[in-house]
Amino acid sequence: MGLDGVEIFTNSSGSHHELRKLYTRVELIKEATLKLGGIYLYANQQGCDGDRLYYDGCAMIAVNGRIVAQGSQFSLNDVEVVSATIDIEDVRAHRAKSSKSMQAAQAERYHRVEVDFALTRGKFEEVDEQDSIGLIGSKSIDVRYHSPEEEIARITGEPEDSTYVPVDPREFTGRIFHTCYMGTENSSAETRKRAKQLGEAIGSYHVDLNMDTIVTAVRNLFGFVTGVRPRFRSHGGSNAENLALQNIQARLRMVLAYMFAQLLPFVRGRSGGLLVLGSANVDESLRGYLTKYDCSSADLNPIGGISKTDLKKFIAYAQHSFDMPILGSFLSAVPTAELEPITETYVQSDEADMGMTYDELSVFGRLRKVEKCGPYSTFTKLIHEWGSFLSPTQIAEKVKLFFFEHARNRHKMTTLTPSYHAESYSPDDNRFDLRPFLYPARFPWQFKKIDEVAAALPDRSIQSSAVDKDKTE
Template sequence: MGLNGVEVIVNSSASHAELRKLNTRLGLIQNCTRKLGGIYIYANATGVDGEARMMFDGSSMILCNGRVLSQSAQYSLKPVEVITATIDLEEVRSYRSSISRNVQGAAQPEYPRIECDLSLSYPTDEVLFSDKLQLSREISLKILDPMEEIYRAEAAYLWQYLTRANAAGYFLALSGGLDSATVALFVFGMAKVVLHSINSGNEKTLADLRRITGEPNLTVKEPQDIVKRLFHTCYMAAQHSGNQTRSRAKRLTESIGAFHSDINIDGTVAEHEKIVEQALNFKPRFKVEGGSAAENLAKQNIQARNRMVIAYEASRFFDYQNDETLFPSV
């Protein structure tokens, strides 16, 4: 298309999010416009798709002759972002005349053209006599470092999934270990991004928060104000749980502002094991009690699966999390 004289290329894209993918996109677009000259408008989708199976990271761009002139945010909570750039088409023509492309262009088959009665520029007199219009200058593309990209991607996905599903919030079985603690911090990161969006004047974000919390006049001043309304953590203690993991879970939830509960699952685990013992006439034991590796694994899985079932049921009562008779806080 460039060899056939096309000066402005518009790419309406839906490129899914992937760690460090923005670098690849930029390299491809820059190389093609640097080699052939031209204006490239890359308009990428943003947010999650209809069923929340795929996420798009936005970061739309306008480039001219390999130079980035404008860029939208990556992993934004805004449903739509508009970016603009003021460009002189003569720059494209001058650039193309300075590189070795004329022979190649002349050898290309004629590209199909459709004549349209439209203009992409201001009227000539407005351009010549305007004291406001200025050509856009090259900018440095903002590329998030890997940790920030992971943080912002998780925040955007969690928030948009929550608002799309019209759910009351998130429930997490918090063990005091690294994995569940990381997930808890992702939710706290979501709250920080939501608060920043609200403070930046995004009325839709505030409206969505009020809708899912059921508080039409809600105002928030810190991330914890959001977390305590949308996040319920639960420490599910068993026979061999230690005070150290219980303390870690409690201290983490206190710092991020989550609603926290502490329950004991020994009763459900014991009843489950009774069923297995009656069916097989055999009582599995932990390895430290003399059991085999298979018995040890089975015993741990019984606890994990019971925690999963309890988490599913408890999450159904998220709306009642502030009722001390249902979920006594600790």
């Protein structure tokens, strides 16, 4: 269209939000208008359409690769208008810098519709004295990019009652938000304390309870029926027993959460019920590090599409932006499910249980989903990315472990609590991931190939260099 002389382009877009996506969107518009010249009017949908997608607006006007106007992101207004003063002659001057005569001669001709008005004034047209110097065009602006933690903070909802006006954030939270700490004998006093302090800081209606009697009842029931009473691994039990006893606690929390959600308004003399919120992040879901139909089961999950890495950044951001010092203790705490007994020599850790860090999970997620890599392709890429601090065989083991766990837990992702689609590798339903959910989890051909190549590659990691240096000395 530009080769045929079109100078103003409009785009009524429906681009859904993902963390960090605005930069890509802006760069596409700048590159397109810089290459051929033109005035680009970009409008985008705002708000939620009732699905998992959120449209972040941010209308823009670009001229020859420069952004001259930008609307807000995450606005809840029905309409937002962005304007700028532009000079069409700038487009013609920009296009005159490079000759595209051959391309233009072969370009498709677009149908013209003549109208009885003009966007510009004629060169010799008479004008009022006060308007003789014309208008000044809008200058370039610096595009405002929110950090991922700021984007997370701006994804908000509307009050339950349109006639209700909150007095302050804590009062509003106390009205709509209920928190419940469901501890067991495996829970630490530190975690219980942090939960209570966080509830007080945000103003939630907080409930604190122990559910040991319920867990023991289920455990005793199984022993009465089968004649075998399962034990934790630290008490001499098998891995199967240990996992089953953890799952009991997790699933009972889901049952209790729904009971409290239904009856807490009644307890407070109010009508209606509550929505149950889940709290599994995108990396845990991708790895399958959750019990099916456990406390991750809920009505909606606000953080289900956000990585652990970004969540930690958001917590640090919220600590200072919202004046909540208590959040600092969450950043320093070791992530743990607290489903196994704590002993002098053992404290359960999420990353130790998973066999990989949350940062590594984010890398695996993007390679598998965004870059469409299978096990072997992932291994070949990570050899270059991680080769300076991990040996080829260490990288191979991590790759195989991830794909094995992802494949054997893929069925869990079909029952995940609905969440806002915020990350490009979210393990959403089939609208975003069309792959099947039943896999041969050991990938025999790919894993064999990885092992063969890993054994043949030299170890260029820091650990290897340190060992060689010790030997030399």
